[in-house]
Amino acid sequence: MNLFEISITILALILTSSFFSISEIALAGARRIKLKLLSESGDTRADKILHLQENSADFFATSQIGLNAVAILGGSVGESALRPYFQAFLGKFYQGAWLENLAFFTSFIFVTLLFILFADLIPKRIAMISPEKMALAVINPVLVLIKICQPLAWIINGLANLIFRIFKVNTTREENITFDDVSAIVDAGAEAGVVLQQEQHFIENVFELEERTVPSSMTLRDDVVFFTLGEPAESIRQKIAEYPYSKFLVCNGTIDHVIGYVDTKDILVKIMSNQAQIQLNETTIRNVLIIPDTLKLSELLDRFRSSKEKFAVVMNEYALVVGVITLSDIMMTVMGDWVTPIDDEQQIIQRDEKSWLIDGVTPIENVMHALDIDEFPDWDNYETIAGFMMYKLRKIPRPADFVEYEGYKFEVVDIDHHKIDQLLVTQLPVQMKEIIE
Template identity: 75%
Template sequence: MDLLQHLFLIFILILVSSFFSISEIALAGARKLKLKLISEGGDNRADKIMHLQENSADFFATSQIGLNAVAILGGSVGEGALRPYFAQFIGQFYQGQWTESIAFFTSFAVVTLIFILYADLIPKRIAMINPEKVALAVINPMLVVIKVVKPLVWIINGIANATFRLFKISTVREESITFDDVSAIMDAGAEAGVVLQQEQHFIENVFELEERTVPSSMTVREDVVYFTLGESEESMRQKIAEFPYSKFLVCNETIDQVIGYVDTKDILVRLLNNQSFVQLNESTIRNVLIIPDTLTLSELLDKFRASKEKFAVVINEYAWVVGVITLSDIMMTVMGDWGSPIEEEQQIIRRDENSWLIDGSTPIDDVKHALDVVEFEDWDHYETLAGFIMYRLRKIPRPADFVVHENLKFEVVDIDHYKIDQVLVTRLPENVEEVADRDWM
């Protein structure tokens, strides 16, 4: 066999090896989400790829058989074909006992370099650029090769499976998609400009509905405006004028004796019909949805949907009212505060690059996002920033008490009847050692 025939054979071996290399990366790296979209478009090759990924043992065995067999054959053919020519060339400059050895290593290095570049590196990089497109092109030929070498694959897989069982290694592939996976996809989409930053924020907030509990978004007990059965009409007029809410809780004497609620639309209808301003009776008081404070926002959405209600009273394990929540509160959790002029001041105010003034009742998830905090320790023990500080201090705080977390100093600056009203958050310099939580005696 002359040189041209050897070179042609090496070229064929490189093509075969590159096919296995490009197939290995493309078929293993093809993303299931994109494959499902391609399958829905009518291309059944995507279904074959997903089935191959779910049963990948035969594919990987076939791939390794092909790669190793071609590599061994290519090294043998290439070294044998090129060594005489390298020996002849080296002989022009050096004559000695090392001539054959130098020719052998030179031919081996050249053949190895060619196979690394054109049979391994370049094909794999091509496959990484667009794995789905490449996988669609190679799936049918690969299935044919798998059938051809099936007996040998069966033997190799049998030995491999016995090894896995011996060392108790699980071979089940985890296919579940977590929130972190979706969040990573959204981050990548936002960086690529496919997803707007606001859309990314909305989607992340929707996923958080499964984790955030009702108290994180409700109006707390101290801020609930309610009517009592014996309340005067003048007092109710004043509350409606001062607090532009669409619904008001109705209680017997105290807030813990809930009867129902009234809708301001009903009051408007009575005014349009020239009737009395309001009468708190069975015809005007509506039944209110009572929910426990342990529900997540996602569970509350299901209850709103089932009951056709948009307003609920939140109670704790002692049947005390801890707050009220509406469908709008949940929507604001997803979409953020639109900041209309009649609404309350922002709960998080950025003073400068390294300090914030935050309301103590701010949900801890909002604080986490605003300050870019990785995680609050034992977050399931509290819902608000005030709860976090009290949990860390293990006491009712006073002004100037502070805690330090993730190089951030949370200092209490205002207390209103034992309630943490305002917290000053300051980012500490990087070179400052973290100080312990402190309360002033």
């Protein structure tokens, strides 16, 4: 063969090898989510790719047959055909005993570099840039090649399966999508600007409903405003005026003896009708949903949906009321500041770049978000930042008691009847943080 025929042969082999390289990367790397969207839009090639990914043994066998056959053929043909030309070129500069060996190594390195660069590296990088697009382009020719190589692929797969069984290797591909997978996709979307920061916060909070329990979002027992049976009308009017809640508990003496709840609008209707007496009786008191404090927020959403209620009383294992929770409380957990009234007292107040004032009843999840802390130790044992302090100190805290964790100093600054009312959180200097770690 002359130099032109040799060049055409090598070019054909490189193109064939590059096709197998592109096919291997593109079909293996094509994302199922995008392929399903293409399938739903009517592209039948996407269905073929999805089926091939689920039954990939024949494809990989065919790909390896093609790649290895072309590589072996290209090496033998290219090296032997180009060696005389390299020998003639090198002979102009050297005529010693090593001339033939130099020509062999030179032609071998040249052909190898051509295949590495144009048949392997560049095609695979192109396939990685847009795997779905490339997979759609090559799927039909690949299916034809699989049918042609079916007998040999069957033998190779049989030997591979035998080896897998001997070494007990599980070849089943898992396609389960976890929260971490979704979170990683959302984070990538936020970095790319596709997902807004606020939208990212919403999505993460929605998934947190599976992790957070009811006490993390409820109104605590000490803050619950309730009516008692036989409470004077003037007292009822005063509480409605002072606390603009839509619903109030009705209790028999103490908060632990819950009878039901009243809707504020029912009482306001009587006030607007100029009724002198406002009595809490069967016509105004409604049955209240009572839930255990061990429920997850996602489970409570199901309870609200099935019962058609938006208000619930939270009880512990001793049948004592620990708080109340509404559908709005859950929405505030998801939406954050978007649904929090502006004039509400903030639980986390940033004083400057490195210090925060935090209420003791602040849910631990909110503190994690505010301080960018991934996890608190054994946080299944407590719900609030006050609980974290008691868990770490192993005692009833006093003012000036502190805990250092994750580069922050959590210091008790106010106590109200043995209850942590407020904490001062300061970020430690870098040197101090390294010493703690």
